[in-house]
Amino acid sequence: MEILYTAAALQAHAENCRQAGQRIALVPTMGALHEGHLQLVRAAAAVSDVVIVSIFVNPTQFNNAEDFQLYPRLPKADTVLLEPAGCTAVFLPSVEEMYPQPTVMHFDFGALERVMEGAHRPGHFNGVATVVSKLFHLSRPHQAYFGQKDWQQVTIVRQLVADLSFDVELVSFPTVREADGLAMSSRNRRLSGEARTVAPRLYEALTLAATLVLAQQESPAAVRQAAVAHIEGEPAFQLEYFEVADAHTLQPLNAWEAGQQVVICLAAFLGGIRLIDNVVLSVPK
Structure with missing residues (x-):
């Protein structure tokens, strides 16, 4: 399993895989992985030659600075979990790597983001769309896997794919729950x-x-x-x-x-x- 830290390294890795005729799956995450994430990785590995898992706590989708600071970060523990699940490459960029300069472009998803998460977390989906667009451009996946627990996010990303004509299939995976029903998070x-x-x-x-x-x-x-x-x-x-x-x-x-x-x-x-x-x-x- 390869560990990639830069956008250039991820681009080169994806290009080599494409040139070799391999099928690429992307699993975007913010880390602190649990069984729900690992099920996404296993599902991707079952149908793909290459499974790239990104681990990046994206500051642009947080509208609460304290929540961003307190979000759990466990990159060493995460990488230990990933290889047995079928991950072939981990993308672990810094904030500076993902955002070498401030992003000025703004996404607006209309009615889709005026409710629920979008209504209570202003700017959240602009941040999601920005980082997902970057990840799609860098890794050029054939498929991208997202958890259903973030239903509104999946809906927004599906709209993003349609609007920008990304050549990627979105796979939404059912929410994984603890024995007592609590959604894994x-x-x-x-x-x-x-x-x-x-x-x-x-x-x-x-x-x-x-x-x-x-x-x-x-x-x-x-x-x-x-x-x-x-x-x-x-x-x-x-x-x-x-x-x-x-x-x-x-x-x-x-x-x-x-x-x-x-x-x-x-x-x-x-x-x-x-x-x-x-x-x-x-x-x-």
């Missing part, structure tokens, strides 16, 4: 023992909402109200948003449409740690 390791005990309540709320959607006996507003009440039954949570939305447009729903794909998304603070999660399902026909 690098931020989970910052939860206190007490907070970790109540954290699964978020997935319980999503499951409750999904059950109500499938039953079609309650309106989207009523589904949201029931799920929010479940979360707020535990005072340790500070709910930021809970939305029942169209899975493709991300716009909140007022009524059900048979066969419609629905995403139920939430973000909440628990002990000062911001957690997100979602479930995706279809309204019965």
Whole structure:
């Protein structure tokens, strides 16, 4: 497994692989890897000759300086995990390497980023789109793997690929969960023992909402109200948003449409740690 530190090294590596006729998969991460990341790597390795994992805590997608500083960074432990999972190259750039000068271009994804994460984290998706564009240009992957836990991010990147005609197939991989339902996240390791005990309540709320959607006996507003009440039954949570939305447009729903794909998304603070999660399902026909 190769360790690459510069953009030039990554470009050269990708070009050599392309010249050799090899199929390249990219798994972009911010490190502090967990089983969810490793499942992405294994899935990529099963169908690709080359699996490049980027580890970069991207400052431009953080709108909270403290969150950026506290984000866990474990590059040595991460690289130990990656080779057995099928990774063939790790890209470990510095901030200066990725941003040798300030970026002046700005992405605007319209209605897709006016809700949920975009509404509560101004500039977040501009930062995501910027760094993903750079990674796509440098590594020229045939496929790129993203986790479904960041559903809005996947939707934004899919729009980015379409708008800029990137020759890459996006693969969205189902959310990987702990035994008690909590979505795996690098931020989970910052939860206190007490907070970790109540954290699964978020997935319980999503499951409750999904059950109500499938039953079609309650309106989207009523589904949201029931799920929010479940979360707020535990005072340790500070709910930021809970939305029942169209899975493709991300716009909140007022009524059900048979066969419609629905995403139920939430973000909440628990002990000062911001957690997100979602479930995706279809309204019965």
